[in-house]
Amino acid sequence: MIARRDLAVRVAARTDLSPTCFRVILETVDEVAAVPGQFGMLTCGVGFDPLLRRALSIAGVVRREGVTCVEMMVKEIGRGTTLLRHASVGSRLRLLAPLGNGFTLTAVEGTRLGLIVGGIGLPPVLFAAEQLAARKVGFDLYVGAASGAELLEVERCGKAAAAVGGELVLTTDDGSAGEHGFVTDALQRRLDGGCAYGRLLACGPNPMLAALTRLARDRALAAELSLEEPMACGVGVCLGCVVELEDGRYVASCKEGPVFSVDRLAERWWP
Amino acid sequence: MIARRDLAVRVAARTDLSPTCFRVILETVDEVAAVPGQFGMLTCGVGFDPLLRRALSIAGVVRREGVTCVEMMVKEIGRGTTLLRHASVGSRLRLLAPLGNGFTLTAVEGTRLGLIVGGIGLPPVLFAAEQLAARKVGFDLYVGAASGAELLEVERCGKAAAAVGGELVLTTDDGSAGEHGFVTDALQRRLDGGCAYGRLLACGPNPMLAALTRLARDRALAAELSLEEPMACGVGVCLGCVVELEDGRYVASCKEGPVFSVDRLAERWWP
Amino acid sequence: MNVRLDTTVGSLKLTNPVLAASGTFGYGLDLLEFCPPESLGGVVTKGLSPRPRRGNPTPRIVETAAGMINAIGLQNIGVEAFCREALPQLRVRGAVVVVNVFGERMEEYLEVIDRCEAEDGLAGYELNVSCPNVTAGGMEFGHDPVPLERLTAICRAATRRPLWVKLSPNAPDLVATARAAVAGGADALTLINTVRAMAIDADTRRPILANGFGGLSGPAVKPIALRMVWEVHKAVPAVPLVGIGGIETGRDVVEFVLAGASAVQVGTAIFRDPAAPLRIVAELETFCDDHKVARVAELTGGLQWR
Amino acid sequence: MNVRLDTTVGSLKLTNPVLAASGTFGYGLDLLEFCPPESLGGVVTKGLSPRPRRGNPTPRIVETAAGMINAIGLQNIGVEAFCREALPQLRVRGAVVVVNVFGERMEEYLEVIDRCEAEDGLAGYELNVSCPNVTAGGMEFGHDPVPLERLTAICRAATRRPLWVKLSPNAPDLVATARAAVAGGADALTLINTVRAMAIDADTRRPILANGFGGLSGPAVKPIALRMVWEVHKAVPAVPLVGIGGIETGRDVVEFVLAGASAVQVGTAIFRDPAAPLRIVAELETFCDDHKVARVAELTGGLQWR
């Protein structure tokens, strides 16, 4: 496993990406060797409330001139993420990272990969897309959101897909941009139309992942999902974040995940 | 009583005054009519930790162009004041103010007033000094601190005293500036030398106020002290901040104080 | 659509379910410009004893993580001064006033009630049998079902007004005290009072509070209070409950109501925000409207166990 | 001057008084780069049962104000896997290991101890009779002095190693359970386990935890834990206590030690900071040096009541 560390980081920049989502760049002098799918546990307050760090996927890592910039994309949903949105540039936080496993990024003979994103599920998948593009592994990228305004980083997504001749498929629940409907519906249409993917990599809200699981199981497609369970420690010691596997065992998603192959997951895990 | 309000304020500026103390300027569109000795209860975090607001004396109020600037001077001693020191300019806080009573600022026939400050006791007394100067009421100002570096706003103090021909007496515990010793010793020397004050107004740490109380009682001098008791509400409903009076009653120092006449206080109140 | 906030605690009708808690709102008249008492479901007075009490020496309060410990020791002006000075103004304003009753002996509880019975415009009584900060009275009645039932019965006999008993989270057997209060004739149960707690000054090696111990309140205790309300509701489902402990938002109120409360009280939150109870009423209204709740009262005990 | 941090809990010698708490540090080997187990006073394992346990369904944790509620349900790999997989590594490292023992029936506690007795390099046992998150075992032994004394006595007969009993803050009578554990032969008492608590989702009208209830831990409970340690210390002053509940700093350790603890455990703080126990040892050292404390052990019970 790649060495995790409790990094002293500085909020170097914050940009709005949509009405609800924003980007944070965290700067540290340490090197961070993260792979797509891994996450970090970030402090978001100073006192004991909120008590726990928040789990955030790593959207990218860039090192230059002795400084590492870790990119995260965050949706403001509750107290921790609101604090983060209002943290001033220059604030000092701590980031325990990189944690967990990552997506399998190898090519599958003769097919492309299918990358599927729902909403704020973008960061690990975009990180994967950019690394696949750099390695010239072909993929199509499906990105769904509630509305056009909530589609994040469309240009960057298009650029990554284009680099390997892949398609960027956009969908919105309200039809205000891209195809109308769920991102899994768009995927299904392409599959029905003869598109073949050697492996699906996905992150998004549970209902989307549930739909995707059914789709993948029905068609015996390999698929890896990045799951989001409430986490206290992020390092496997609290057992709060467990996911049920097909054999009935509960495993810590912060250690054995957050990326799981659909065929390992208990069916009743899906809501 | 002057109308108190729960003001929405903005941190407009923050300046270091000494290694441990800093000034905060809080801006609000509302008018604030505060008198020297009054204080406010300021929020200093966003979550439930720290839970309570912090009591801070008002050091001055300026209104111009529809904006009121409330000045506070703060010593960083614990969690709340540390948060305040690190609050970014522009942060939004709430200030419940003005609260409590104030010093008696009227002149006493034929004598000057004696104003005595220990350390971070400066804000209410400096506020008083500047108002007395504006009203041409004579006073001498005694300011004590642990060391020269901890003497706050010396120029401003000098200016206020000079405006009414008063003396500014500086003392430090370590002798690094002004007279060597406690501020109450300097006062005692002046009193022994024939100086007469119609009323003493003081704020500072409890040991200083205790010494002053003895001095005032021994010489039957009128004296008003601004006391500092731990406070939860600042508005008289928790009864956490009580001070014992000579008649044995406990009264809320946030309502009947924080300024008390020494002759009302129970002797055993002094540590 | 607008939710109906009115509710009842036993026979007592309230325009909304949010009351100010005893000991955190004075005698109802201290925060008029932030929170007029008549705008709330009701106000519970600071604990009243037959004669004025000085309370404990200082320090009396200390902040803890998301909470505070107090050991005020029931300083109060006495029932006589309350009836003469505060009550007339509360009456004129139309506030619903619940008198929090405290005594060192059973007779003292009766003395307070008897004095109040001479007055109009009082909605009811809340027996404080759970104050952790006094040596006599308080906890000793609240921890043992036998004297608690007796005390409740004696007070019951003295008034026809609604009689609430405020339970202690420190009691060995909470449900047993709840049943005892009901057996004694309580119309409703208020819970929880503060949790016995302590803070130590590592520098001086002494307790921070002059009293040594004190009672913990605020958001820190909310998860404990919520559990206790639900436990008591399951044990005595027909008994109206008044929930209290760490309530800071309208959403907190919904949680207590779902756990079984018919009304709630807001305490420590007032120290952070003098308008807290009124703000909480507004937040409750918004929550209910957003969630298409027609009447707050229909939520009581509506928790669906998984 | 340098403080001596070494201390004893009964016959057990520790190089410093800070242990990692059960359920918050895995089996001692998960956070090696942040907190090597041998650098601590000791590590207490996750509660071990005779056979592996799956634990409760999810959600198992929820954050509260300055605290968290957990209902893990004692998921563990079982004593056999622990002895084979984790213990050898802990032994090589020289860690002081206390096994937290859990069973649904008395015999299961014995099974765990018997299996461990076959192993070298274990410092002692901590009986978990206070887990609020399992239906069988746990609390029923911890709440009633009679079965608690019996369980302790049975375990006592099975080992000569130090035997600690971990007390429940939810017990009707804490001091009575303390005395029962001592009567049964406990060498030391650990307190407190988590406080029974609940969180409700106002939107879905259901408990947030799949288990309904759970146990509250973290800074929110510190003032309650401190009070309980002091109460038990006053009641049984000769019995070594291990303090636990919301410890986050070296100063917190001093407070628990003054209240009567000979050692402490750090739990939830580890979730916020994987190096917490080690950091706390360093803070404790600095505090003692600043305050001219020659030996930490001399502070135990040193609280001066006002």
Ligand SMILES: Cc1cc2nc3c(=O)[nH]c(=O)nc-3n(C[C@H](O)[C@H](O)[C@H](O)COP(=O)(O)OP(=O)(O)OC[C@H]3O[C@@H](n4cnc5c(N)ncnc54)[C@H](O)[C@@H]3O)c2cc1C
């Ligand atoms: C491995 C992992 C990676 C993640 N990556 C990202 C990311 O890249 N960007 C991003 O915006 N978010 C991400 N999240 C989710 C993020 O951790 C939560 O949004 C965050 O914890 C919510 O914190 P909050 O304080 O804003 O909300 P809170 O105030 O804590 O909660 C608000 C509501 O959200 C629910 N909630 C809280 N935490 C979680 C959680 N972890 N999972 C599901 N529901 C929760 C609560 O029950 C509550 O109803 C990730 C989560 C995990 C486990």
Ligand SMILES: Cc1cc2nc3c(=O)[nH]c(=O)nc-3n(C[C@H](O)[C@H](O)[C@H](O)COP(=O)(O)OP(=O)(O)OC[C@H]3O[C@@H](n4cnc5c(N)ncnc54)[C@H](O)[C@@H]3O)c2cc1C
């Ligand atoms: C009426 C009044 C006016 C005040 N004016 C000023 C002012 O103008 N400038 C200023 O810097 N400070 C002022 N104070 C003191 C200020 O409120 C405290 O310094 C502040 O509450 C400490 O907060 P903290 O969070 O930094 O410390 P904490 O972390 O809360 O405490 C640190 C230490 O200080 C002690 N402490 C905390 N609060 C108080 C208190 N109110 N009185 C005495 N000891 C306390 C604690 O017991 C602890 O040992 C005033 C206090 C009162 C009551």
Ligand SMILES: Cc1cc2nc3c(=O)[nH]c(=O)nc-3n(C[C@H](O)[C@H](O)[C@H](O)COP(=O)(O)O)c2cc1C
């Ligand atoms: C400073 C203070 C004083 C209190 N005084 C009383 C009292 O006189 N009578 C009483 O029954 N409860 C008293 N309480 C308890 C509260 O009414 C309430 O039960 C408790 O604080 C929990 O609610 P909260 O977390 O909302 O504050 C007092 C609480 C505090 C904090």
Ligand SMILES: Cc1cc2nc3c(=O)[nH]c(=O)nc-3n(C[C@H](O)[C@H](O)[C@H](O)COP(=O)(O)O)c2cc1C
């Ligand atoms: C996630 C979690 C799991 C726990 N598991 C156990 C356990 O297996 N056995 C046990 O005796 N205590 C267990 N505890 C209780 C802790 O050891 C400790 O008593 C409690 O959390 C209070 O300390 P803290 O506030 O420092 O966390 C657990 C606590 C938490 C938060």
Ligand code: FES
């Ligand atoms: S978050 Fe603690 S075990 Fe995964």
Ligand code: FES
């Ligand atoms: S601070 Fe609450 S009464 Fe004075």
